[in-house]
Amino acid sequence: MLEVIQLKDVRKTYGELIAVERVSLSIRKGEVFGVLGHNGAGKTTLLEMMEGVHQPDQGEVKVMGMDALTSRAFKEKIGVQLQATSLHHHLKVKELLRLFASFYKEALPIEELVKEFELAPLLNQYFKRLSGGQKQKVSLAIAVIHNPNIVFLDEPSTGLDPGIRHIVWKYIQNFKKQGKTVVITTHYMEEAESLCDRVALIEKGKVLTVDTPKEIINGLNIQSRVIFIRPENLDVGKLTEVSGLTFKHTGDSIEVKTNDVEKVIQRLYRWSEEQNWQIEGLRIEHGSLNDYFKSH
Numbered sequence: 001m002l003e004v005i006q007l008k009d010v011r012k013t014y015g016e017l018i019a020v021e022r023v024s025l026s027i028r029k030g031e032v033f034g035v036l037g038h039n040g041a042g043k044t045t046l047l048e049m050m051e052g053v054h055q056p057d058q059g060e061v062k063v064m065g066m067d068a069l070t071s072r073a074f075k076e077k078i079g080v081q082l083q084a085t086s087l088h089h090h091l092k093v094k095e096l097l098r099l100f101a102s103f104y105k106e107a108l109p110i111e112e113l114v115k116e117f118e119l120a121p122l123l124n125q126y127f128k129r130l131s132g133g134q135k136q137k138v139s140l141a142i143a144v145i146h147n148p149n150i151v152f153l154d155e156p157s158t159g160l161d162p163g164i165r166h167i168v169w170k171y172i173q174n175f176k177k178q179g180k181t182v183v184i185t186t187h188y189m190e191e192a193e194s195l196c197d198r199v200a201l202i203e204k205g206k207v208l209t210v211d212t213p214k215e216i217i218n219g220l221n222i223q224s225r226v227i228f229i230r231p232e233n234l235d236v237g238k239l240t241e242v243s244g245l246t247f248k249h250t251g252d253s254i255e256v257k258t259n260d261v262e263k264v265i266q267r268l269y270r271w272s273e274e275q276n277w278q279i280e281g282l283r284i285e286h287g288s289l290n291d292y293f294k295s296h
Contacts, residue, residue: 002029004150004181005050010059012045012205019045021205022059032172032182034196034213036189042205043185044083044154050183051080051152064149076104079148081139083155083185089128093119093138096127097145104146117141117171133164140171144180151175153184157191169195223257226264229281230254231272253281261286 005027012020020042027033035043048054049061052068052075061067066074087096094110097119101107114120117137122130127138136156143151156172157165165188172195175182186192192199193213201208201216209216229252248255258264261284272279 003027004029004064005183006060006062007046007050008060010046010049010056010061012042012049012054012056018205020049020056023202023205023207024059025200025207025210027181027183028198029181030176030179031197032176032184032195034192034199035183035185035202036187036192036196036199037185037202038187041202043187043202045205046202047152047154047183047185051078076106076146077149079143079146079151081143081151081153081156083158087127087135087139087142090126092124092126093130094123096138096142100142100145107146108144113141113145116174133160133167136160136164136168137171140168144175148180150181150183153182155185155187157186157188165191223259224261225255225257225285226261226268227253227255227281227283227285228268228279231277231280234275234277 003026007026008024010020010023011018023046035046037043045054049056050063050068052063055069063074064077066077068074088099091099097110097113101110114123117140119137119141122134122138125134127135130138140153140156143153153172157168160168169191172182172184184191184195196213198210199213199216200210209219211219230249234254246256248257256264265282268279268282
């Protein structure tokens with residue numbers, strides 16, 4: 001598969017702070033690629049070097065074969081939504097769209113953007129009076145107003161309520177359907193798992209691993225949890241003895257961590273029949289990247 005972004009041995013420092021330390025990775029055409037990490041892990045710095053905002057102290061950044069800092073054609077190929085977008089507060093949404101469309105030789109028709117991002121009710125409103133979710137929709141529309149090949153989104157759903165966050169996710173999925181490459185930074189594990197084909201897990205400026213969210217979860221040995229209501233006649237100590245598993249008793253619930261959910265459930269039902277107790281309130285919480293972040 002064609003690689004559209006290549007980073008080789010990239011390093012960036014600010015004084016004594018090492019923001020990015022010797023990162024090498026490649027991003028493929030048409031994928032949603034996530035850079036996942038805690039606040040301060042180096043996500044934004046890494047993204048800004050791909051966007052041509054900052055020059056690395058060491059290493060090489062190529063985007064579609066072009067140098068991000070020296071190529072003028074590069075700017076026509078990418079769309080950027082910054083973590084904190086500062087737009088003209090005293091302009092109406094329709095005026096903002098016209099303004100940014102005028103910056104490019106081949107901007108998309110504004111009517112097309114209005115339809116795609118459902119902006120019709122907002123066109124005559126001043127940007128400063130929009131809600132956080134509405135502002136995010138406008139800034140996403142502006143990021144792709146020139147139909148770029150690659151879209152960079154820095155924390156696209158930070159600060160949004162869950163309903164608006166899922167609307168933003170829909171737009172990101174639409175970018176992929178249109179054949180665009182999307183690079184997002186996020187510290188939301190659910191976001192990375194829902195959107196990203198692959199993820200770079202970054203910590204203290206270093207990329208720990210690059211893989212699909214599922215394979216990262218498997219590689220980190222993040223276990224799922226089988227949880228059920230504790231029956232009155234169940235001796236948890238005896239169940240642990242028989243099963244060899246470790247059961248955690250919390251309030252009225254019992255939890256067991258496992259890499260093989262199906263096997264544990266089969267055993268539970270077999271033991272419940274043998275010992276004459278009932279399984280109630282059974283639920284499964286699958287392991288996620290969130291579990292890794294909670295432990296680090």
